[in-house]
Structure formats: structure tokens, C-alpha cells
Amino acid sequence: MRLDGVSYRYGRRGAWVLRDVSLDLPAGGTAVVLGRNGVGKSTLLQLAAGVLRPSAGAVRERPGPVGWVPERFPADQPFTVDGYLAAMARVQRVADPAAVGVWIDRLGLTPYRATRLGELSKGTAQKVGLAQALIPGPRLLVLDEPWEGLDAAARDLVPAIVGEVTAAGGIVLVSDHRGETGRLPGATTWTVAGGTVTPGEATPGETAIIEIAVPAAEAEDAAAALRAAGHDVVAVRAKASV
Numbered sequence: 289m290r291l292d293g294v295s296y297r298y299g300r301r302g303a304w305v306l307r308d309v310s311l312d313l314p315a316g317g318t319a320v321v322l323g324r325n326g327v328g329k330s331t332l333l334q335l336a337a338g339v340l341r342p343s344a345g346a347v348r349e350r351p352g353p354v355g356w357v358p359e360r361f362p363a364d365q366p367f368t369v370d371g372y373l374a375a376m377a378r379v380q381r382v383a384d385p386a387a388v389g390v391w392i393d394r395l396g397l398t399p400y401r402a403t404r405l406g407e408l409s410k411g412t413a414q415k416v417g418l419a420q421a422l423i424p425g426p427r428l429l430v431l432d433e434p435w436e437g438l439d440a441a442a443r444d445l446v447p448a449i450v451g452e453v454t455a456a457g458g459i460v461l462v463s464d465h466r467g468e469t470g471r472l473p474g475a476t477t478w479t480v481a482g483g484t485v486t487p488g489e490a491t492p493g494e495t496a497i498i499e500i501a502v503p504a505a506e507a508e509d510a511a512a513a514l515r516a517a518g519h520d521v522v523a524v525r526a527k528a529s530v
């Protein structure tokens with residue numbers, strides 16, 4: 289995916305929030321968008337997700353479906369959790385009807401299926417926001433401040449989810465005003481300031497290699513489970529070779 293000379297301002301006479309931004313993000317890549325409050329992180333994410341259209345320039349080769357998780361999930365809607373997620377799945381023409389149940393279960397939303405959105409706590413509402421973005425199996429997942437308001441278990445789930453989307457060749461963009469990039473090893477950084485965006489180095493962090501042996505027939509499942517837990521599976525070999 290590529291941002292090609294993207295500029296943006298809210299309204300024709302508004303100040304430019306972003307000017308002539310050109311960025312590349314390869315398939316399987318993650319970018320963490322950093323910057324002070326109000327510099328334009330959300331604006332950049334919404335342009336990337338296609339929620340906003342650039343005032344000038346273009347976003348090219350955007351993969352789909354797109355999963356967009358806003359900073360604040362708009363909970364003032366007259367739906368139950370079940371009703372809302374089923375409706376979103378229909379709107380997004382989700383082929384796999386089991387996807388709704390899978391994400392309700394993984395995000396711990398089962399006790400709230402019949403609860404109206406307006407009655408949810410902020411953290412639970414954020415999980416519904418995550419679920420609606422994940423149900424279509426996004427190839428581009430855009431998360432605006434995903435750590436905010438989530439409980440510890442859900443926070444830990446975010447890196448695993450990011451790992452799954454990128455392992456399948458998808459792209460993930462995450463904004464983070466606290467700079468918790470350490471949660472997403474291997475991500476590149478995009479730092480927003482003064483209307484421009486500066487790409488940084490990938491953040492490999494400290495890594496270690498663990499070699500494990502599993503029955504050959506279970507290798508695929510084991511690798512998938514490791515990826516699901518947010519780990520980088522470097523290699524799968526048929527035989528132990530030293």
C-alpha cells in the first residue's frame with residue numbers, strides 16, 4: 289500500500305493537517321503511528337483506511353477488506369452486541385457466518401451478547417469495535433489507540449491479532465500516543481509532526497530463537513498457534529538438522 293503525495297485539511301479553508309505525505313507499507317507490514325496529541329495521527333489513519341479522502345494526492349493499492357477501529361467506538365446505537373455485529377457482518381458481506389461467533393468468543397463478549405451498546409463499559413464497547421473490524425478478515429487493519437480503555441487480557445490479545453493479520457499478508461496500522469511500540473516487535477514507526485510523517489526503523493527489540501520439535505503431522509497447527517500468540521515463526525523444517 290502506498291500514500292502518494294497525500295495532503296489533508298478539514299474543510300476548504302481549514303489549516304493543512306498533513307502535507308504531501310508519501311509512504312510505503314509492504315504486505316505483511318505493521319506501522320505504529322507516533323506523535324503528540326492533535327498532530328494528525330487519527331487523520332492519517334482515516335486517510336489510510338479510506339474513511340477520509342485526501343484533499344490532494346492518493347492512497348494506492350489499498351488491500352481489502354479494511355477493518356477500521358476508531359479511537360472511540362460510537363456506542364450510541366440502538367442495537368444489542370449480537371444484533372450490531374450480525375448487522376455489520378451483513379453490511380460487509382462477510383462470507384463466513386461463523387466469524388461473528390468466533391470473535392465474540394475470543395474477545396470475551398459472550399456475556400454481553402444481549403446487552404445494548406449504550407449500556408456497555410468503555411472497554412467492552414472497544415472490544416465490540418475490534419470485533420466488527422476483525423469479522424470480515426481484514427487485509428488492512430487500522431487501529432486508533434487500541435490500548436486505550438481495554439482490560440489487560442484484551443490488551444495482550446492485540447499483538448496476537450496484529451500478528452495473525454500480518455502473517456496472512458495483511459497490513460496493520462496502529463496509532464499510539466504513548467509510544468508503546470515495544471508491544472509490536474518488527475513494526476516500523478511513522479512519526480507525525482508539523483504536517484509531515486517521518487518513517488523510522490523497524491523495531492526488532494530483543495529477540496531469541498527457540499527450537500521446538502513436534503510430530504510432523506502437527507507442524508502446521510503448532511506454527512499457526514505460535515503465530516496466533518503473536519510469535520514470529522522463522523522456519524518450519526521437516527527434520528531436525530544440526
Ligand SMILES: Nc1ncnc2c1ncn2[C@@H]1O[C@H](COP(=O)(O)OP(=O)(O)OP(=O)(O)O)[C@@H](O)[C@H]1O
Pocket residue numbers: 298305323324325326327328329330331332359465
Ligand atoms: N472533524 C474535524 N474537523 C476539524 N478539525 C479536525 C477534525 N478532526 C480533527 N481535526 C483537527 O485536526 C488536527 C489533527 O487531529 P487528529 O485527531 O488527527 O490528531 P491526533 O494526533 O490523532 O490526536 P489525538 O492523539 O488527540 O487523537 C487537530 O488540530 C484537530 O483539531
